[in-house]
Amino acid sequence: MTEPTIRYHARNGVAELVIDNPARRNAMTLGMWRMLPELVARAEADRDVRVIVLAGAGDRAFCAGADISQFGQARDSEASVAAYDEAVAAGDAALVGASLPTVAAIRGACFGGGMGLAMACDLRFAATGSRFRVPAARLGLGYSFKGVRTLVQKLGFTVAADVMLSARIIEAEEAAALRILNQVWPAERFEEELAGRIGMIAGNAPLTLRAAKRALAELARPEAEQNSQAVADLVEACFRSADYREGQAAFREKREPVFRGE
Incomplete structure (x- = not known):
């Protein structure tokens, strides 16, 4: 066995x-x-x-x-x-x-x-x-x-x-x-x-998934232990990412985006 x-x-x-x-x-x-x-x-x-x-x-x-x-x-x-x-x-x-x-x-x-x-x-x-x-x-x-x-x-x-x-x-x-x-x-x-x-x-933007996951995890904690700044930092990283630019380009060009987690 x-x-x-x-x-x-x-x-x-x-x-x-x-x-x-x-x-x-x-x-x-x-x-x-x-x-x-x-x-x-x-x-x-x-x-x-x-x-x-x-x-x-x-x-x-x-x-x-x-x-x-x-x-x-x-x-x-x-x-x-x-x-x-x-x-x-x-x-x-x-x-x-x-x-x-x-x-x-x-x-x-x-x-x-x-x-x-x-x-x-x-x-x-x-x-x-x-x-x-x-x-x-x-x-x-x-x-x-x-x-x-x-x-x-x-x-x-x-x-x-x-x-x-x-x-x-x-x-x-x-x-x-x-x-x-x-x-x-x-x-x-x-x-x-x-x-x-x-x-x-799996085909979605990795940085967005991580930001969403962290927000969900923080909301599951008692309010006194929540770290909203950590979530805000991850959201800001999404806006600065190459994937965000790729998502915009794919929308304009009517194609599927190719995200790289960057």
């Missing part, structure tokens, strides 16, 4: 991070949580990458959450529990704070920590047949304050309360209606539709 991992592949402006632990429905091991910030940083350092896509290997599961089979060893003391929780928080934070747009491409089960990963991404697209659940209330686990805040920010109080307190399974179509998802596509067309949407994002 292959070692659980997160595979990384970059091409055509897209860095794909694939959660690969199919024997456990792509559950995240401690090592995988620790890999995630490194892989996000790798994508950010690649000037050719415009979008980060997080997916699960196969079509049975995006991610079933944390690999509970590790808990006896990885969470057997107060110190190890703290280290484990820190690794999970760092993985989620890497996605939330990424300077590039992040997309969760969901097929199959998206439960627990897997739903946390999906919610940490900017956009969430799913195939029909996908299912969503935060099962902590069925396991006797508590919710972290940051995790609850993320759900409330992205879903609103009422939906977040339903998701957490009921611990029920939510089908993809209802998840879209509740705004857990941006869009659901038929499973047989999912890859095609997803590629089209990601290509649309």
Whole structure:
């Protein structure tokens, strides 16, 4: 059996991070949580990458959450529990704070920590047949304050309360209606539709995407911690960029712009 991992592949402006632990429905091991910030940083350092896509290997599961089979060893003391929780928080934070747009491409089960990963991404697209659940209330686990805040920010109080307190399974179509998802596509067309949407994002001006991402990230912080000047600086850089001039020229010449992130 292959070692659980997160595979990384970059091409055509897209860095794909694939959660690969199919024997456990792509559950995240401690090592995988620790890999995630490194892989996000790798994508950010690649000037050719415009979008980060997080997916699960196969079509049975995006991610079933944390690999509970590790808990006896990885969470057997107060110190190890703290280290484990820190690794999970760092993985989620890497996605939330990424300077590039992040997309969760969901097929199959998206439960627990897997739903946390999906919610940490900017956009969430799913195939029909996908299912969503935060099962902590069925396991006797508590919710972290940051995790609850993320759900409330992205879903609103009422939906977040339903998701957490009921611990029920939510089908993809209802998840879209509740705004857990941006869009659901038929499973047989999912890859095609997803590629089209990601290509649309990747074809946009990189500096504009970074400025928008930073603004969204700052707005997600408590107001006292927001850095509006950092956003203003990125917006100013857009106006000074060669890409802005290219965008204007392409509009005048009625052609597609070719952006270089400069």
